[in-house]
Amino acid sequence: MKNKFISAGQAAALINNGDTLCTVGMTLISAAESILKAIEARFINEGTPRDLTLVHAAGQCDRQRGNQHFAHPGLVTRIIGSHWGLAPRWMTMINNDEVEAWCLPQGQMVHLYGDMAAGLPGRLSQVGLGTFVDPRQEGGRMNPRTRRQPHRIEHLTLRGEEFLFYPAIPLDVVIIRGTHADSDGNLTTDEEAMKLEVLPAVLAAKRYGAKVLAQVKYRVARGSLHPKKVTVPGTLIDAIVVCDDPQNDHRQTSGWAFDPALCGDIRLPTSQSAPLPLNLRKLIGRIACRYLTPGCVINLGTGIPNDVIGAVIHEEGVTDDVTITVESGIYGGLQAGGADFGIGRNLSAMISHQEQMLYYNGAGVDITYMGAGEMDPLGHVNATRLGDACPGAGGFIDITQNARHVVFCSSFTAKGLDIACRQGQLRILREGEVCKLVKAVNQISYNGELARAKGQKMHFVTERAVFELRREGPVLTEIAPGIDLERDIVRQMAFRPLIAPDLTVMDSALFNEAPFGLASALTRQVHLNQEENTE
Numbered sequence: 425m426k427n428k429f430i431s432a433g434q435a436a437a438l439i440n441n442g443d444t445l446c447t448v449g450m451t452l453i454s455a456a457e458s459i460l461k462a463i464e465a466r467f468i469n470e471g472t473p474r475d476l477t478l479v480h481a482a483g484q485c486d487r488q489r490g491n492q493h494f495a496h497p498g499l500v501t502r503i504i505g506s507h508w509g510l511a512p513r514w515m516t517m518i519n520n521d522e523v524e525a526w527c528l529p530q531g532q533m534v535h536l537y538g539d540m541a542a543g544l545p546g547r548l549s550q551v552g553l554g555t556f557v558d559p560r561q562e563g564g565r566m567n568p569r570t571r572r573q574p575h576r577i578e579h580l581t582l583r584g585e586e587f588l589f590y591p592a593i594p595l596d597v598v599i600i601r602g603t604h605a606d607s608d609g610n611l612t613t614d615e616e617a618m619k620l621e622v623l624p625a626v627l628a629a630k631r632y633g634a635k636v637l638a639q640v641k642y643r644v645a646r647g648s649l650h651p652k653k654v655t656v657p658g659t660l661i662d663a664i665v666v667c668d669d670p671q672n673d674h675r676q677t678s679g680w681a682f683d684p685a686l687c688g689d690i691r692l693p694t695s696q697s698a699p700l701p702l703n704l705r706k707l708i709g710r711i712a713c714r715y716l717t718p719g720c721v722i723n724l725g726t727g728i729p730n731d732v733i734g735a736v737i738h739e740e741g742v743t744d745d746v747t748i749t750v751e752s753g754i755y756g757g758l759q760a761g762g763a764d765f766g767i768g769r770n771l772s773a774m775i776s777h778q779e780q781m782l783y784y785n786g787a788g789v790d791i792t793y794m795g796a797g798e799m800d801p802l803g804h805v806n807a808t809r810l811g812d813a814c815p816g817a818g819g820f821i822d823i824t825q826n827a828r829h830v831v832f833c834s835s836f837t838a839k840g841l842d843i844a845c846r847q848g849q850l851r852i853l854r855e856g857e858v859c860k861l862v863k864a865v866n867q868i869s870y871n872g873e874l875a876r877a878k879g880q881k882m883h884f885v886t887e888r889a890v891f892e893l894r895r896e897g898p899v900l901t902e903i904a905p906g907i908d909l910e911r912d913i914v915r916q917m918a919f920r921p922l923i924a925p926d927l928t929v930m931d932s933a934l935f936n937e938a939p940f941g942l943a944s945a946l947t948r949q950v951h952l953n954q955e956e957n958t959e
Contacts, residue, residue: 428661428662428663429666430664430665431665432458432462433462435637435663435665436459436465436466438597438662438663439473439476440473441473441474441475441476443597444476444477444593444594445477445478445595445597445598446478446479446537446625447460447480448600448601448620448621448622448625449480449490450483450777451482451483451485451490451766452484452486452489452675452677452678453616453617453620453676453677453767454600454601455489455490455601456639456665457490457667458674460489460491460494460599461493461673464493464496464499467496475498475500475501476494476502477501477502477503477504478491478494479504479505479533479593479595480503480533481506481533481534481777482506482752482777483507483815483816483818486678487511487512487763492511492514495514495516495517497523500523501524502523502524503526504526504593505527505816506533506817507816507817508815508816509818515813518566518567518814521567521569524569524570525567525570526565526566526570527556527564527814527817528557528590528817529551529552529557529821530817531751531781531785531822532549532552532822534781535549536592536593537621537625537627537778539592541624541627541628541630542631545592546589546590546591547589547590548588549587549588550585550587551825551826552577553825553871553874554868554871554874555817555869555871556868557817557821558577558579558588559575560579561868562867563577564576564577566814566816576591577590595628595634596632596634598634598636598637599638599639600622600625600626600638600656601613601638601640602655602656603616603640604649605658605664605666606643606649607646608658609659609661609664610649610654610657610658611640612654612655613655615641615682615687616676616687617766617767618752618753618767618777619753619777620753621777622655623655623656626656626661627660630660635662635663636656636662636663637662637663637664638665639674641670641674670682677764678763678764679760679762683769685769685770686760686767688771688774692769697758699739699937700735702937704843706732707843707850707887708835708885708887709728709729709735710934710940711890712883713733713736713737713942714942715791715829716737716745716746716946717790717791717949718745718946718950720746720747720791721747721791722747722748723750723751723792723827724750725751725795725820726795726818727795727833728793728795729795729833730759733748734748737942739939740939740940740941740942741939741942742946743756745946749789750766751777751781751818752765752766752767752777752780754766754767754771755773755775756768756770756771756772757772784823784826788826788827788828789827790828791829791830792824792831793831793833794820794830794831795807795833795834796832796834796860796870796884797860797866798860798865798866799861799862799865799872799891800864800919801863801897801898801919803872803873803875803876803882803893803897804872805832805865805870806866806869807869807870808820809866809867810866811858811866820869821870827880828881829880829881830880830882830883831885832870833885834884834885834886835860836860836886836889836913837858837859838856839856840854840855840856840857841854841855842854845936845937846906848932848933848935849906849932849935850888850904850905850906851906852888852907852912859916859917861921862919872893876897888903889913892924896922897922898922900913900922900924902927902928902930903929903930904929904930904935905935909923909927
């Protein structure tokens with residue numbers, strides 16, 4: 425068997441002008457930095473490779489590294505991905521019309537790899553209907569340059585039901601990362617903080633005769649890897665680069681070079697972390713946590729949900745009553761946040777990215793907590809194009825369309841909002857400059873009309889007001905103590921809200937530093953459920 429081990433520079437030389445290149449990762453997890461940097465350096469120094477199509481499912485950057493190495497005009501002329509919220513250079517290129525940019529739902533992309541591997545022409549799904557991904561709206565096009573291109577996604581009717589068809593994307597190169605590779609090229613992902621969609625992407629590559637390039641941390645002897653730990657058999661890998669600087673180029677995550685607790689090798693003693701300060705983000709998370717139910721399975725989206733909801737659940741002592749999941753495939757534990765979204769310590773389980781999206785798309789979670797940018801009078805929500813920023817969908821569309829209850833977590837206004845909680849009341853110290861309750865959202869990421877038609881439960885939670893999606897549209901149902909309805913809510917909206925006749929004031933306990941009684945509330949629910957079952 426030929427020697428598969430080559431240098432990063434030799435790996436970069438295998439990329440040809442015009443290739444369609446797929447990378448696997450999430451945030452900085454599994455970023456093959458040695459290879460990505462070598463491709464970037466070759467382009468800067470030699471002007472090649474050029475005119476690549478870059479395909480990626482999850483966002484793969486930590487604001488500095490990852491697939492941002494490809495964010496050069498001319499290196500990539502087309503990007504097909506789901507999320508660029510942690511990739512400022514990509515968002516700038518998209519906004520400057522320097523690249524053709526297509527945004528597809530993250531779950532549909534990882535499923536598409538499997539469909540491609542199976543030899544199918546594409547993927548048929550109802551995920552994306554009624555959103556900006558639907559070709560009857562924007563078809564996933566993120567800028568004028570892309571809007572000049574023919575439809576990539578098709579709207580179809582089959583047996584009386586509507587679907588979207590996501591066509592296969594023929595691949596030329598797939599870049600993956602692992603932990604160990606033996607002399608035959610068998611690859612493990614032991615130290616990775618996520619399982620991701622490594623094998624489906626590799627199998628999709630093989631369907632098209634594409635090259636598979638891998639970066640690993642260790643080269644080991646033939647026969648030394650347990651067969652059950654092999655993620656990708658060596659026969660499916662064409663070339664392997666052993667990273668010579670793991671501290672920088674093979675980091676487990678953006679924040680950690682390596683922590684055995686993040687890949688489940690060890691479990692840390694349970695300790696009580698200091699409570700989060702009662703700031704704007706925590707307050708929104710607290711208000712949103714009131715929708716938890718005993719035994720529910722929840723999803724945490726990026727932003728306020730992932731950074732706050734889990735911490736509130738721990739602080740309130742209800743971790744045994746709720747199952748937390750994240751789109752990366754992790755269950756339970758304590759989640760990391762920010763640029764390390766999608767990982768956690770002391771997890772109860774970790775499944776692959778593709779398998780997790782199958783669960784979200786099929787069964788759906790009981791409650792998903794998601795961030796939001798705008799909402800309009802129809803209940804449409806925008807979380808994918810915010811002013812000049814175009815973060816994209818990520819797993820937002822896959823998860824919100826199929827969850828039984830969607831809870832959006834958002835500040836009431838943006839840019840400069842400052843609040844304080846004093847003596848059980850909310851005070852607006854400085855109002856935000858940007859209105860988030862608008863006449864029409866900039867982009868439909870969540871279709872309120874479709875949600876109402878199928879009876880999906882939805883709440884839009886802010887620090888001062890809660891809206892419930894009802895048959896007539898979003899209805900204001902609660903306001904915070906200390907808030908003036910006309911001055912602090914109605915005048916800060918671009919439309920006059922529907923107001924519930926039984927408008928209530930939130931419990932003042934939410935606005936004090938001490939735990940607000942979530943554990944007691946869940947216990948009461950259990951007792952009520954038991955009484956109902958015995959009647």
